[in-house]
Each structure stands twice: as structure tokens, then as C-alpha cells.
Amino acid sequence: MVNPEVTSRRRVLEAVEHRQPDRIPIDFWAVPEVYGQLREALGLPDDEAVLRRFGVDLRYYKGPALKGQEHVRPPGGVVQDHWGVLRKAATISGTRRDGTRYAWTYKHLLKSPLAEFTSVAQIERHNWPTADLWDYSEVKARCQEIKDAGYCVVAGADRLDRTAQLKPAMYVRGTEKFMADLILDEAVAECILRHISDYYLEYNRRFFEAADGMIDIFFMGDDMGTQAGTWVSPEMYRRFFKKRFAAYCELAHEYGMKTMYHTCGNVAPLVKDFIEAGLDILQSLQPQALGPQLAWLKREYGKDLCLQGGMDIQGVLPRGSPADVADHVRSRAQILGQGGGYIFGTAHNLLPDTPTENILALVEAYHTYGKY
Numbered sequence: 001m002v003n004p005e006v007t008s009r010r011r012v013l014e015a016v017e018h019r020q021p022d023r024i025p026i027d028f029w030a031v032p033e034v035y036g037q038l039r040e041a042l043g044l045p046d047d048e049a050v051l052r053r054f055g056v057d058l059r060y061y062k063g064p065a066l067k068g069q070e071h072v073r074p075p076g077g078v079v080q081d082h083w084g085v086l087r088k089a090a091t092i093s094g095t096r097r098d099g100t101r102y103a104w105t106y107k108h109l110l111k112s113p114l115a116e117f118t119s120v121a122q123i124e125r126h127n128w129p130t131a132d133l134w135d136y137s138e139v140k141a142r143c144q145e146i147k148d149a150g151y152c153v154v155a156g157a158d159r160l161d162r163t164a165q166l167k168p169a170m171y172v173r174g175t176e177k178f179m180a181d182l183i184l185d186e187a188v189a190e191c192i193l194r195h196i197s198d199y200y201l202e203y204n205r206r207f208f209e210a211a212d213g214m215i216d217i218f219f220m221g222d223d224m225g226t227q228a229g230t231w232v233s234p235e236m237y238r239r240f241f242k243k244r245f246a247a248y249c250e251l252a253h254e255y256g257m258k259t260m261y262h263t264c265g266n267v268a269p270l271v272k273d274f275i276e277a278g279l280d281i282l283q284s285l286q287p288q289a290l291g292p293q294l295a296w297l298k299r300e301y302g303k304d305l306c307l308q309g310g311m312d313i314q315g316v317l318p319r320g321s322p323a324d325v326a327d328h329v330r331s332r333a334q335i336l337g338q339g340g341g342y343i344f345g346t347a348h349n350l351l352p353d354t355p356t357e358n359i360l361a362l363v364e365a366y367h368t369y370g371k372y
Helices: 008-016 032-042 047-054 120-124 139-148 166-173 175-184 186-211 234-240 242-254 268-277 293-301 322-336 356-369
Strands: 058-061 078-080 086-095 101-111 152-155 217-221 258-262 281-284 306-309
Touching: 008 152, 032 047, 032 101, 032 356, 058 139, 120 186, 139 152, 139 186, 152 186, 166 175, 166 186, 175 186, 186 234, 186 242, 217 242, 217 281, 234 242, 234 268, 242 258, 242 268, 268 293, 293 322, 322 356
Parallel strands: 058 152, 152 217, 217 258, 258 281, 281 306
Antiparallel strands: 078 086, 086 101
């Protein structure tokens, strides 16, 4: 039975400790357009009201704000972020399974600032971001508000500045060129990764100091997998990425936090390395990439990792019926939820191609099948 005296924060932390709380904790990820369709459908005033209506147990604090302007804005509607990456808004539209129309806008990468560089010396001269760019003065108060409301405090910036290695390297260098660097010019690859990790370690150290113990979970995100496998071999992961990922985890543990890591794709060959580096919670569990390996991950690593996600946003949620969605949730609860150590969630943000009735069926099924 659900115990009304159990706070969301306690529920999550018990799951992370591989115990069975009153029910499987619920996380909820969606793009702004989906929140808009839910607010309209449910007659709710804001996104927080949606989360409360759904019984969501985690709250994400995106971190300090950039000092001054949020972004430099060159002419032509192009946005330059603090990495020097240029992006421009792009809109995708279509028709949902139920016949209703949708549109979704995102920031499309236009130019990588290191794309034309040919030497380590040029890369060293790039205007790399520093931790001084951010205003940390409101961090503790904002985290305290979440904690006082009874929710689990998750510290994680938005997807353009979420602590990572591979993705920012792809942003600043370009995907093809950075992947080539890993094979053909290790000095360039190492230089880029060193600058990225040095920045994140110092930024996060200041972030954690400012939070003063108010953060429960440190959230990172770096898509190390593709639909069919990993971006890099396990040997290449260990050579280039593992030591820096371990440094991120170690820093968070020094401040008493659990570590959560989002990665899309089939990363099964890397999970043991993630654990050895200090990971506590593995997020995404992309079903169409992992397939039957979901059950294997629970059997093999369920005592070492809390698992989070596993709901299919590629097929079941956008194209299935509400009954299909409920069956999907039931199967995830049976495969991943037994014995604790699992948090309900979608494999990534819900997109506007998902009918509202399916989202409501998803949340109802969370509460129906998540009881211990």
C-alpha cells in the first residue's frame, strides 16, 4: 500500500539504496510543448502543477544562471552559447496517432568552433568557458525550496551544459572530426577532453559548495551509445573517458551525493566500467536499443546500480494505444522493479508526437503497477 507519510525524497533515496519503498518512485521528462498540451488538457496553471498531479518524486534544479546575458546573440537569429557553438531554432511538425497535429522546436547545431582547427596549439587558444561565468548566489535557496517541499533534489544543467565529455566534444569539434581525432590524433582528442573535464570539475565544485548539502543526486548526461551499440569500444572508453567520468563521480561523492547518468543507446558493454567509476543510478535504458538486455542488466548489475527509465518513447508511447502503454509499464515494473533499485521514467523526453491520452495512461499505470 502507498504510505501517505512517505515523502517523495525518502521514496527515491530508498530506491537508490536498493530497498523497496511504498511504491516505485516516478520521474517525468518532457519537452516544453508537451507540458503545454498537458496544462491545457488538465486545466493546470504551470508545469509544477502537472508534476504534482502526476505524483512525480524528483525535481531537477538546473543550476546557477549565467552572469549577464544568457547567450551572445549574433545577427540572423543564431544563438552562440558559452562554448562558442552556434545554433538556430528548428521546428518539426507532424500528426499524432490520434489525428491531432503537433509541432516541436529545438536548437539545431549550425557550427562547431573547433571544426577547422588542425593543431593542439589552436585548440589551446580557443576561448574555453570557465566557472567564473556563473552566479552561484541563489543555489542553496533554490535547492532548499525543493527539499523543504519533500522532493528529491537532483542537480543537473540543461542538455547544452549537462556534465559530460563526448557530447560537448562533438559540439565544439563536430561529430565526425572528433570521432576521427580519437583514432587519428589522440593529442587533439585529449586536449579537447581535458579542457571539457577541467571546466566541469571546477564548475561543479563551486556549484556543490554553494548548495551546502542541499543536493541529493548529481545528474550527468552523455550519450555513449547508439541504437545498435556504443560510440566507442570499451577499450577506447577506458583510454579516453573512464578516468574523467570517475573524477566527476568522486567529486559528487565527496559532497555526499549519489550520481545519476543519462546515456541513450545500447551501452551494455560499458555498464561495468560505469560502476567501477562510481556510478549509482543509470538512466535511459532505451528499450529499442537494449531489448532483452534490460532483464540482463537487472540480473547482472541490479545490486550495484539503481536503474531508471526504460519506457519506450520511439514506439509504444507515440504509436501504441493506452492499453499498450499500460502493459508496457507493467512489464517494466516486473522486469526492473523487483527488490527495489528502480525509478519509473521514459528513456528520454516525451515529445509532442505522443498523444495526451497515452501520457495519462503512462502515469496512471505508474501508480497502478508500481506498488510494492
